[in-house]
Amino acid sequence: MGEQQVRAAFTELYGAEPEGVWSAPGRVNLIGEHTDYNDGFVMPFALPHTAVAAVARRDDGVLRLHSADVEGGVAELALDALAPGGDHDWTAYPAGVVWALREAGHPVTGADVHLASTVPAGAGLSSSAALEVVVALALNDLYELGLPRWQLARLCQRAENVYVGAPTGIMDQTASACCEAGHALFLDTRDLTQKQIPFDLAAEGLRLLVVDTQVKHAHSGGEYGKRRAGCEKGAALLGVDALRDVPYADLGAALERLAPDDPDGEVRRLVRHVVTEDERVERVVALLEAGDARAIGPVLDEGHASLRDDFRVSCPELDLVVDTARTAGALGARMTGGGFGGSAIVLVETADVAPVTQAVEKAFAAADFTAPRVFEAVPAAGAHRLT
Template structure:
């Protein structure tokens, strides 16, 4: 889950994610035939595909979910690793379609388990690369790698400051229990889909803005250069997209400085400013999530915002525990009053990333 730093990853920018306690377990065993058998506790029927037929587009329709599993195996094979026929069983309690990186959890767990079974040593950086190749090249989602980085490098009690150009990671203290704070997640139940034209359009707009500004990526435009950038860009859409990325990078670095100083509540206004930017300039929020943010702030949140790629998904709020309990009830009532689907609310703390069980 991303605390702040949204849609900055594919702009070579800065992000601040954390791994959450919810996760995906992958159990992998060898089979005699050169096939990939996929069984999910969350699906009614298994999926089987021959290893020789593993290629982008091989799984679609009702089997499209299995592409996230197959993609991790395909990426390992593409990188020259020999794998036997495999049976993969997965079980996940990460909400699907909520913007909480359920696909990254699945890809990282499967890739790590398959590599472990085959005796292939993958560094954490290599595991991130395999999972990202799966999502980008096999599934076809043009994401920037943030989800996979957080899923692998997650550190209990810490958030991660990620430089998405160098892929360097710095753990920053975020021990909410010790501070008497809670991070409340509200799943709006508004569907969250990244394999569609809206996400790709945002990325293409950022790339075009960088081209017009003569920089490698929008990360190279600082806040001091914002006014000049707004004059240079040739359309209001590009100005809005660039303004979000430029200011979001600045907010993320400011949040990092506050966390280094132990000033966690002071991060709140940055979260709220991030939401306003994502809503108005990047235009990836939806009415359900906007309402959740509004209610969280009304119940005393230090800050609240949409998290994830947007177009649905979750809102998060930084609150004190008593406020969080009241806010969850308040959000449910507000949603009922608007005729929205019943939201799900839960708290999270930073957890450990991909690791072997047992």
């Protein structure tokens, strides 16, 4: 749904014109998975797929929400009644943002909101973060709050962590709020230091495909939380604030120290993934800055193996994408996002887009899996006002 359609739908729903229309993208993570809540490094970029919101202020303490993508009418919520854990519907994401803004002392007195999104839900592409960021940006502009993008991302993360109850890190919201077209975002999640890395694969004869396996996942589920708790346990046992503080060169010694308290090896596997993944992010940054994008392919492969074997968040469909794509000639591939379903990314020569895509589709059909959705990922602009 485009800007004019969203504006027209708002007017029909609420009987008046919106004060503006805003857009916030989903994201794909090139490298750096499950590192953000360990104060580590990530490297996402924004997708052309966006959540769009038409919004107008209210002064009566009422929040009205409507989505073009969900069956049902307008949801009406009292701002004073917003509380964590009380909403298990899609409305928890925008409502959580309003709650987080008000809890932080910002004078939001109500809003009418109409949303439409082209970010695939449950595909590991941050559909929820796009909803959060687009509402936060709209309210920041309308109420003249003057909050910088990184702070909006923090508030959106708090909405998802506390109000929705999903223990996600800061990457998704920061990517949606801060990415730039034609670039990947090298983000230090500890201090939110950002560096925009030029990422124009087409100029080098390359493409990055996203393969949505159609296997839905939910970050509010228990497995994601277990991984985060295990990482926190590993950091505590090693006496560091976060696993980011374990030097890559000292990984072997750190794993030996953990052995007496980790008889089944679960914590050591989690620690190994996070420490090696941070090193992989730094390697990819160096390769891209050196103009050697083809060389990131093997690093993507390493990342998938680590997520599959150490972090154990892959699934048969994701593994099939990666294995099939590599056999069909891809330069590298890995699952992206939190795991347990969602999407994989595949780096290919431009000439290999069709053969690799067809090989993956054929493999899914042979395995009797739901047909995947495949599209090219092109780094797009972060959140912004449309009108």
